[in-house]
Amino acid sequence: MPEEMKIGCARPTGGPVGDNIKTEQKEKPIESKKEEIMIKVGQKAPDFTAPAYQKGKFINVKLSDYLGKWVVLCFYPGDFTFV
């Protein structure tokens, strides 16, 4: 029977159950994680494009379009997650 979940500020996620063969394959993305280097202050912010919702419209945002302005880029765990 499904159990009731304890709800916190991160979005609940699931994953495969049993069968450990798949976990070995999962080590590949972890390898790519080693290449991750934390952003350094004083250095260029990596450019990106992302779909967005703004004032009733769906738009495509490109970070470099904001050159010449101060930008605050905020990440958060998920919509409707309380905090």
Added chain:
Amino acid sequence: MSVDSVFVHKMWNDNELSKMVKGGVPYAMMSDAGGKVGTIYGIYDEVGGVETRGRFIIDPDGNVQGYEVLTPPVGRNVNETLRQIQAFQLVRNSKGSEATPSGWKPGKMTLKPGPELVGKVWEVWTTDKAFD
């Protein structure tokens, strides 16, 4: 920016956030499916499949001036972010001739780094200024 789709962003803005902020969220609510952008910014949590609370201040040249990363249950201090932007703007406008000491906010004294100030900060700046 979060891993939610733009459609969920719309629902969240229209049904909840617009009740907290008149007119709704004015800025772009970006979608980062799979955490690709979050990964290059070093704040994506692969295990949870979500972005952590990363906040980056980027100057007009596209350089990162500061960042802060928190785990999900603790919210940010918006006033501190605004204070930091004001400090970075002051430093930029002074072309680096001024620096903002600990606890600086608009209207408070800045420091003018140079040979004459070496070993003399104690004469012009006291630690209580970091807390007022």
